[in-house]
Amino acid sequence: MASFEVRGGNRLKGTIVPQGAKNEALQIISAVLLTAEPVTISNIPDILDVNLLIELMYDIGVKVNRVTRDTCIFQADDVNVDYLATDAFHKKGAKLRGSVMMAGPMLARFKKAYIPKPGGDKIGRRPLDTHIIGFEKLGARFDYDDAQGYFQLSSPRLQGTYMLLDEPSVTGTANIVMAAVMAEGITTIYNAACEPYIQQLCKMLNRMGAKISGVGSNLLTIEGVTKLGGTEHRMLPDMIEVGSFIGLAAMTQSEILIQGAGVEHLGVIPNKFRQLGIQLEIRGDDIYIPAQEKYEVATFLDGSVLTIYDHPWPGFTPDLISIMLVVATQAEGSVLIHQKMFESRLFFVDKLLDMRAQIILCDPHRATVIGLGRKHPLRGITMSSPDIRAGQALLIAALSAEGKSVIQNIEQIDRGYQYIDERLRKLGADIKRV
Numbered sequence: 001m002a003s004f005e006v007r008g009g010n011r012l013k014g015t016i017v018p019q020g021a022k023n024e025a026l027q028i029i030s031a032v033l034l035t036a037e038p039v040t041i042s043n044i045p046d047i048l049d050v051n052l053l054i055e056l057m058y059d060i061g062v063k064v065n066r067v068t069r070d071t072c073i074f075q076a077d078d079v080n081v082d083y084l085a086t087d088a089f090h091k092k093g094a095k096l097r098g099s100v101m102m103a104g105p106m107l108a109r110f111k112k113a114y115i116p117k118p119g120g121d122k123i124g125r126r127p128l129d130t131h132i133i134g135f136e137k138l139g140a141r142f143d144y145d146d147a148q149g150y151f152q153l154s155s156p157r158l159q160g161t162y163m164l165l166d167e168p169s170v171t172g173t174a175n176i177v178m179a180a181v182m183a184e185g186i187t188t189i190y191n192a193a194c195e196p197y198i199q200q201l202c203k204m205l206n207r208m209g210a211k212i213s214g215v216g217s218n219l220l221t222i223e224g225v226t227k228l229g230g231t232e233h234r235m236l237p238d239m240i241e242v243g244s245f246i247g248l249a250a251m252t253q254s255e256i257l258i259q260g261a262g263v264e265h266l267g268v269i270p271n272k273f274r275q276l277g278i279q280l281e282i283r284g285d286d287i288y289i290p291a292q293e294k295y296e297v298a299t300f301l302d303g304s305v306l307t308i309y310d311h312p313w314p315g316f317t318p319d320l321i322s323i324m325l326v327v328a329t330q331a332e333g334s335v336l337i338h339q340k341m342f343e344s345r346l347f348f349v350d351k352l353l354d355m356r357a358q359i360i361l362c363d364p365h366r367a368t369v370i371g372l373g374r375k376h377p378l379r380g381i382t383m384s385s386p387d388i389r390a391g392q393a394l395l396i397a398a399l400s401a402e403g404k405s406v407i408q409n410i411e412q413i414d415r416g417y418q419y420i421d422e423r424l425r426k427l428g429a430d431i432k433r434v
């Protein structure tokens, strides 16, 4: 298993360009199964999870022409539906969360789908009920294989209907939308997720001939069509990478320009970092972060301790909570970090305690961070990366810490961050892959 060896304390400087969005890529690549015509996708991040999904496409018979590292032409004109029932699919599909989104398009076009026990981050229970209940409402039937943990779905005919989702699941909404685009009649999805990832998917499907309205809101109306055609699509910059780089700059007192940050799609992200006292300047589509000696956490207007918590879009994404927590350790002032959605995402705090951060883990969802105001720098240690975002947060901590850190299990970081060591070295970081 590979590790990063990091010598902390360097001030970084320079320009960094965010990769294409991981969670958008997983939806968009799944959607190529909806048509027999070519679909060209660009700004694809070269990361483990996305490459695995591309492999799955290839394995199921989709023609994959990787024109350049970040652009692929897919053509699903000879799909081997039987591949879904193989052990090979169940094993490979179980390595990432994104494989669940093959189900919607497969049901829509081939009337059959399997959802292997999905992989992805081990950050607490991650039920698929919203997906399955949505498919059922459209007329699909399902069986659950308890021994192997997979769902088998079939749908001789999908019929549009009204549904109120029990929660605005991101991958669930994507799956249901992709199943509904070719259902008969009209589907209305209320309490739909509306992240930029979903907006991008809906815009792409509309270019393919779908009729989806309400894009960007939590009420989607889908008028079923009989067939979809090819299109071209470019992924947005990864907003989670953008947030990670803002946090990195603040923690390491570095002057960084994030070029092409997709500013209009970042929602509340820049403001959440401002609440930690971090200065950042929006320059067109770039974000400039000056080198900052210190940053001071705001309080609520009545002077009480600030809380930063996750919430479905347009609220603050749970995927940046770990980064916020790490960045808060060197701020002046205290903040309560509340990870509402996932129940095992804050346990990496143990490692930060070993690095000498002052944090009280109140329960699995809440941690109070007492900012050290740079009075005591973190110290380097050996640690293991539990999930993508905690891994990146620990990497940021290591880059700001005194001395040497070793981060093991960096496959977790590689699942979501493209050539991260190489890109950070260009900014002046002392980081080696060993």
Ligand SMILES: CC(=O)N[C@H]1[C@@H](OP(=O)(O)OP(=O)(O)OC[C@H]2O[C@@H](n3ccc(=O)[nH]c3=O)[C@H](O)[C@@H]2O)O[C@H](CO)[C@@H](O)[C@@H]1O
Binding pocket: 023, 026, 097, 098, 125, 126, 127, 167, 168, 169, 170, 171, 172, 312, 317, 318, 319, 340, 341, 342
């Ligand atoms: C591949 C992909 O796109 N993964 C993202 C996707 O996962 P994913 O689509 O799997 O996550 P969901 O949106 O389904 O839900 C995530 C978790 O939050 C809980 N929940 C959800 C909504 C809600 O209002 N209340 C609530 O408690 C769910 O029960 C679940 O445990 O969305 C998550 C939530 O933004 C992100 O962390 C993941 O990075």
Ligand SMILES: C=C(OP(=O)(O)O)C(=O)O
Binding pocket: 022, 023, 049, 096, 097, 098, 119, 120, 121, 122, 319, 388, 389, 416
């Ligand atoms: C939780 C995440 O990913 P996944 O859903 O793929 O596990 C993430 O991207 O932070």
